[in-house]
Every structure is written in C-alpha cells, then in structure tokens.
Amino acid sequence: MLSIKNLSVAVDTKQILKGLSLDVPAGEVHAIMGPNGAGKSTLGYALAGRPNYNVTSGTVEFNGENLLDKDVHERAAAGLYLSFQYPLEIPGVPALTFLRTALNAQHKLRGEPEVAAPEFLKRVREVAKTLKIDMDMLKRPLNVGFSGGEKKRMEVLQMALLEPKFLILDETDSGLDIDALKVVSDGVNALRAPDRGMLVITHYQRLLDHIKPDRVHVLVAGKIVRSGGPELALELEAHGYDQYLGEAA
Amino acid sequence: MTLPALDIFDPSSYPTRRDEEWKYSDLSRVLREAPKKAMVVRTLSELEAEPDGFVYFSADESGFDGLQKAADFAMQKAHGRLYIDGNDFGDEDGYLGYQGHGELRLAAGQELVVFEDYTGAFDYAVHSRLRFTLGEGAKLTRVVILDEPETAVSVRQSTIEAAPASVFKQYVFSTGAKFQRFETHVNHAGHGAVVEMNGAYLLKDKRHFEYTTRVTHGQINGETAQLIKGLVKDSATGVFQGRILVEKGADGTDARMRHQALILNDGAHIRAKPELEIYADDVQCAHGNTIGAIDEEALFFCESRGIPEETARAMLTHAFVLPVADQIEDEVLRETVLNFLENASESFHAL
Numbered sequence: 001m002l003s004i005k006n007l008s009v010a011v012d013t014k015q016i017l018k019g020l021s022l023d024v025p026a027g028e029v030h031a032i033m034g035p036n037g038a039g040k041s042t043l044g045y046a047l048a049g050r051p052n053y054n055v056t057s058g059t060v061e062f063n064g065e066n067l068l069d070k071d072v073h074e075r076a077a078a079g080l081y082l083s084f085q086y087p088l089e090i091p092g093v094p095a096l097t098f099l100r101t102a103l104n105a106q107h108k109l110r111g112e113p114e115v116a117a118p119e120f121l122k123r124v125r126e127v128a129k130t131l132k133i134d135m136d137m138l139k140r141p142l143n144v145g146f147s148g149g150e151k152k153r154m155e156v157l158q159m160a161l162l163e164p165k166f167l168i169l170d171e172t173d174s175g176l177d178i179d180a181l182k183v184v185s186d187g188v189n190a191l192r193a194p195d196r197g198m199l200v201i202t203h204y205q206r207l208l209d210h211i212k213p214d215r216v217h218v219l220v221a222g223k224i225v226r227s228g229g230p231e232l233a234l235e236l237e238a239h240g241y242d243q244y245l246g247e248a249a
Numbered sequence: 250m251t252l253p254a255l256d257i258f259d260p261s262s263y264p265t266r267r268d269e270e271w272k273y274s275d276l277s278r279v280l281r282e283a284p285k286k287a288m289v290v291r292t293l294s295e296l297e298a299e300p301d302g303f304v305y306f307s308a309d310e311s312g313f314d315g316l317q318k319a320a321d322f323a324m325q326k327a328h329g330r331l332y333i334d335g336n337d338f339g340d341e342d343g344y345l346g347y348q349g350h351g352e353l354r355l356a357a358g359q360e361l362v363v364f365e366d367y368t369g370a371f372d373y374a375v376h377s378r379l380r381f382t383l384g385e386g387a388k389l390t391r392v393v394i395l396d397e398p399e400t401a402v403s404v405r406q407s408t409i410e411a412a413p414a415s416v417f418k419q420y421v422f423s424t425g426a427k428f429q430r431f432e433t434h435v436n437h438a439g440h441g442a443v444v445e446m447n448g449a450y451l452l453k454d455k456r457h458f459e460y461t462t463r464v465t466h467g468q469i470n471g472e473t474a475q476l477i478k479g480l481v482k483d484s485a486t487g488v489f490q491g492r493i494l495v496e497k498g499a500d501g502t503d504a505r506m507r508h509q510a511l512i513l514n515d516g517a518h519i520r521a522k523p524e525l526e527i528y529a530d531d532v533q534c535a536h537g538n539t540i541g542a543i544d545e546e547a548l549f550f551c552e553s554r555g556i557p558e559e560t561a562r563a564m565l566t567h568a569f570v571l572p573v574a575d576q577i578e579d580e581v582l583r584e585t586v587l588n589f590l591e592n593a594s595e596s597f598h599a600l
Contacts, residue, residue: 093564
C-alpha cells in the first residue's frame with residue numbers, strides 16, 4: 001500500500017532523513033518509535049508534502065502511484081491523512097464548514113458527487129457522538145480555544161469523515177490524559193480495516209497499549225535501525241534508545 | 250469641523266505629499282489634469298420602499314440633493330434603511346469628473362441605517378463630501394462598499410457631528426482603485442456617545458486604498474472603538490491613518506484603535522499611522538498595529554485535508570476580514586457584506 005524506498009529529506013538545507021525504507025501493506029498498523037530529533041515528524045510531513053521539506057532522493061509509492069509527484073491536496077484526495085501533533089487553529093472558519101469544504105474538495109478531485117448538507121450533518125452527528133464531541137463545538141472556529149484533548153478528538157472526527165486509505169498519526173497521544181487517550185484510541189481502532197494502513201508515530205509505548213501495532217520500527221538519526229513485532233516496543237520502553245544511538249552515528 | 254477645500258475640477262486645489270495628511274496618497278500625481286464634467290440627466294423618481302426595506306437613493310453629479318428627504322422617508326415610512334447607489338460612469342477617453350456634497354440630519358432619538366454602494370465603470374474621478382449631524386440619542390449606522398474599477402480615482406470625505414448619547418457606527422469595505430481615499434472626521438460629543446469606525450480591505454494588482462479617520466473627544470465620557478483589517482498583494486498599497494484626539498478635560502474617554510494587516514508578497518505595501526493624542530488625565534486609550542504574513546502552517550494544514558491551495562488561501566483571507574463584518578447588527582446588510590467579502594476573497598486569489 002505504502003512503499004518508501006531509500007528516502008532522504010532535507011528541511012530547508014538540513015538533511016533529516018537519510019535513506020529510509022519502509023513498507024506498510026494494507027490492513028496493517030506500523031509504529032515508528034525513536035528519540036527526539038530522529039526525524040519521526042519529518043517523515044509524516046514529507047509524506048504529506050509540506051513545503052520546504054525537500055525530498056533529495058528516494059521514492060514513495062502509494063497504491064502503485066508516485067506520491068511525491070502530487071500536490072498536498074492531491075495526496076489527501078488520494079487517501080493520505082496526516083494527523084498533526086499540534087492541530088492548527090483556523091480562526092473564522094467554523095469546524096463544520098472546514099470539514100464540508102475538505103470533504104467536497106476531495107470528492108471533486110476524485111470525480112465523486114458532492115455530499116449534500118443533510119447527509120453530511122447526519123454523518124457528522126453519528127461520529128461526533130462516539131467521540132463525545134458536542135455539536136455546538138463544531139459550530140465554533142476549528143480548534144480555536146479547544147483544549148489539547150478536544151483538538152485530537154477533532155482530528156479523529158476528520159479521519160472518520162474523510163475516510164482516508166492511509167493514516168499517519170503524529171504523536172497523537174501527546175497532550176492527552178488517560179480518558180482522552182482512550183476515546184481517541186477507540187476512534188482510531190474503529191478505523192482499522194483490511195483495506196486501510198496506518199503509521200503511528202510515537203515516543204512512548206503508552207499509545208501502543210491502545211492501538212496495537214503489527215510491526216514496530218525504530219527510527220534513529222534519519223534511518224530505520226531496527227524492525228520487529230509489538231514486543232520491540234516493550235523492549236524500548238525498558239531499555240531506551242541509547243543502544244541504537246551508537247549504531248546510527 | 251471643516252475640511253480643507255478640495256475641488257476635483259481644480260487641479261490647483263489638489264493636495265500633494267507635502268501635506269502631512271496626504272503623505273501616502275498623492276492625488277496630483279494620479280490626476281494630472283482636471284477631469285471633464287460629466288453630463289448627467291437626473292430624474293428624481295418617486296420615493297418608495299423596496300421590498301427588502303430599503304429606500305433607494307441615487308447619488309450622481311447633481312450631488313446629494315434630496316438626500317434628507319429620502320432619509321426622512323426611510324425613517325418615517327420604511328424600516329429606517331436607506332440605500333445610496335453611487336454608481337459612476339466614466340469615459341474610456343480621459344477622466345470624467347463627479348463632485349457632490351450632501352447633508353443629513355437625524356433628530357434626537359432617530360435611527361437610520363445607510364448603505365452606501367459605490368461602484369462604477371471606466372475612467373472617472375469622484376469627490377464627495379457628506380455631513381451627518383446626529384441629535385441626542387440618535388443612532389446612525391453606515392455600511393460602505395467601495396467596489397470600484399482599477400482605473401477609478403475617488404476621494405470620499407465625511408464629517409460626523411455627534412451628540413450626547415448618540416451612536417455612530419461605520420463599516421467600510423474596499424477592494425481599492427487606482428486611487429481611493431475614504432476619510433471620516435468625527436466630532437465626538439462624549440456623555441455616553443459611542444463611535445465605532447471599522448473597515449476591511451483586500452487590495453491586489455496596483456490598487457490603492459486609504460482609510461483616514463479623525464476623532465476628536467472634546468467632552469467627558471465618550472467611547473471610540475476601531476477595528477480595521479486588510480490584506481495586500483502584488484504591488485497594491487493599503488494606508489490606514491487613524492487619529493484619536495482627546496482634548497484637555499475630556500476625562501472618562503475610552504478609545505481603542507486596532508489595525509491588523511497581512512502583506513502577501515514583497516512589493517505590496519502597508520502604511521499605517523495610528524495616532525493617539527491625549528491631553529486629558531483620566532482616560533483609557535489603546536492602539537495596536539500589527540502587520541504580518543498569511544499563516545503558512547495553517548495553509549498547509551488546510552491543504553493536507555484536501556483543500557486546494559487557492560481555496561485554502563481564499564478561506565483564510567475571508568476568515569481574516571470576517572470579524573469586521575460580523576459586528577454589523579443589520580442582518581440584511583451583514584449578509585450583503587459577507588457575500589461581498591466572500592467574492593472579494595475568491596477573486597483576490599484568482600490569477
């Protein structure tokens with residue numbers, strides 16, 4: 001589904017990813033763990049197409065297509081969804097308006113019919129209920145004045161409505177208390193499907209107790225230095241990243 | 250309060266940059282010779298209220314004759330809403346000139362909403378001067394849309410004489426012109442009177458817009474609030490000159506002025522000159538002026554959700570100026586302005 005080969009990425013002129021390779025087949029959840037500054041968030045941003053994140057070498061194939069050729073919004077319409085570690089506040093744009101604009105823009109690009117307002121609202125209501133999001137909150141400007149937990153729940157609401165084929169969760173657990181973590185994880189788990197892949201970027205084992213990965217990769221200094229099953233996350237939690245820092249240097 | 254004499258048909262009366270008040274807007278440079286007088290045949294139609302509750306008034310070369318009559322009709326027979334249609338036609342062969350003066354009085358306690366809709370076509374130069382006088386407790390709301398062609402030259406000046414406990418609220422929305430200056434002078438009456446002068450501008454290409462406001466607090470307990478927001482791109486210029494003067498003895502004055510602008514590219518300019526001159530002791534005054542760029546991170550966030558860049562930019566632009574329109578109490582006019590801003594935001598980013 002997502003196939004990354006030998007990817008190198010520079011942010012402005014600083015080389016962050018140095019030949020990263022990774023395959024995530026449909027239906028699987030892979031976790032990327034690593035110390036601060038390893039390039040975890042850079043991987044997410046580069047895949048989403050953030051400006052100034054320059055791919056200096058390597059390829060990324062998404063469902064058989066060259067992902068790197070596409071503009072940011074085209075990648076989204078192709079089914080890629082990056083959940084931000086710090087979701088942005090969009091003053092003046094009600095969350096509902098934002099959601100509908102995004103959904104219909106994606107439909108338009110894919111040549112699908114627009115979702116009519118009543119149908120849209122019905123779907124929003126259903127999803128909002130499971131995420132414990134109040135409809136009044138959706139009438140407010142997106143993320144403006146929302147707590148950290150509310151912002152993350154909004155991210156999950158958007159995933160559920162946009163129905164992407166592939167999710168990248170960038171430190172979705174940061175800023176969440178235990179209850180919020182459970183609501184958000186349940187929301188993500190509900191999206192697990194045989195035709196959907198996920199990449200979960202995290203520092204800690206904690207999130208992986210809730211969202212159980214099929215594979216775990218250790219990212220250090222811009223490269224994946226080790227891959228393994230879910231037990232690898234527990235080992236990292238026990239021994240830290242120190243053992244890998246020497247290898248990467 | 251008197252304005253310096255400006256006669257659009259007499260180039261020797263044009264202010265130049267040497268005049269501090271016209272430092273950023275040089276009329277003599279854009280209008281090198283006097284415009285030709287436009288021949289306008291004007292028929293005064295019977296005044297009636299339109300279905301949306303507006304009394305229609307057309308402003309043209311014969312000035313604002315009949316303005317008071319139309320306003321009185323609006324306040325007595327209709328819903329207190331007056332629509333001033335300022336549609337000026339120019340020529341493709343040299344400038345056609347229009348000049349008009351008008352006066353409008355609101356008696357004590359009267360309320361009026363005035364919608365001034367200034368559009369036009371081809372090359373014209375217009376100078377208008379309006380004088381509004383408010384009685385005690387009167388309330389005047391002025392919503393102005395300046396949607397002029399890129400060749401237009403316009404100077405619209407107005408003075409407001411407030412009275413105790415009166416309310417004056419002004420909202421100006423502009424897409425600029427070759428030269429466009431909107432100037433408002435308020436003689437604040439204090440004693441519970443409230444003045445708001447807000448505005449938003451979206452300027453592209455070589456367009457120029459200047460919003461000049463002057464408020465004089467000569468009495469105690471007056472309130473003034475201003476919020477002006479704008480965006481410029483290409484080689485457009487936005488100018489905000491705001492001055493609030495609090496005279497000696499005008500204690501209890503509460504004055505706040507905010508100007509927030511975004512510059513979208515090098516080559517576009519914002520000139521901001523917010524001034525507070527305070528000679529009274531017991532006052533609360535503040536002014537803020539911020540100039541920045543569009544939030545690229547927010548833009549990327551929108552795009553990453555599938556919104557194309559141009560749509561995302563228009564959405565963020567509209568969102569930036571929205572708070573100004575949101576304050577308009579009259580629902581019909583608020584909707585009108587929101588539509589105008591939505592269209593303006595879209596065409597602002599269209600190539």
